[in-house]
Amino acid sequence: MQRIIKLTLFITGIFVFHACYFDKEELLYPSGNGCDTTNVTYSGTVAPILENNCNTCHSGTDPFAGILTDNYDDLKTIVDNGRFWGATSHDPNFSPMPKDRPQLSECSLLQIDIWIKNGALND
Ligand code: HEC
Known part of the structure; x- marks a missing residue:
């Protein structure tokens, strides 16, 4: 017993x-699913997200909407004027991006938000 x-x-x-x-x-x-929110950088986190989801339309000599997402300086411009977060977060005042594709993953959006709030550094 x-x-x-x-x-x-x-x-x-x-x-x-x-x-x-x-x-x-x-x-x-x-955030679950092992989303890395501690080591968020431009080169290691944000640039690869844009490479996979944005640069096909927003790079080269004739990018859509005249917007480039494939280099830091042009990206910083649309970060500062609010269009980058407006479009990726699907704010109704902006065209939702990536165009005609599903919204970025919750993890990617969280990482982008953290990067912007930390000053959108070229790190
Ligand atoms: C399939 C092509 C395509 C992809 C992929 C794409 N875009 Fe766009 N983007 C466009 C077009 C076309 C416009 C012009 C507005 C429209 O037609 O909706 C635009 C407009 C924008 C604008 C301006 C929106 C505004 O209302 O001011 C931003 C910012 C932007 N894109 C960022 C991005 C980002 C960031 C990504 C990736 C997450 C992305 N785009 C992916 C085609 C694309």
Whole structure:
């Protein structure tokens, strides 16, 4: 009888331990899915997002809407005038980007938001 009680406690313990473990993970990474929000940089985070989602239309000599997203200086201009965040966050006052494609992932938008709030540095 004692062995069964011990065994039950042991198994319950495993479940409780696991529950705590996952609770903590939720607190550490509120956005979930391993979205890296700690090391957000222009070169390591933002530029690759734009490379994959924007530069096909916004680079070269005749970019759509005269907007370039493939270099820091031109990007900084549309960050500062609000068009970059307006378009990517689907603010109704701007054309939603990327055009005719699904909105950027929650993680990408979170990273872009963090980058802008940290001063949109060329890092
Ligand atoms: C398939 C081509 C295409 C892609 C991909 C694309 N754009 Fe655009 N973009 C356009 C066109 C065309 C316009 C002109 C407005 C319109 O037709 O909606 C535009 C306009 C814009 C504007 C101005 C919006 C405004 O209302 O002032 C911004 C900023 C912009 N794009 C940024 C981006 C960013 C950032 C991405 C990637 C997340 C992106 N675009 C992806 C074609 C594209």
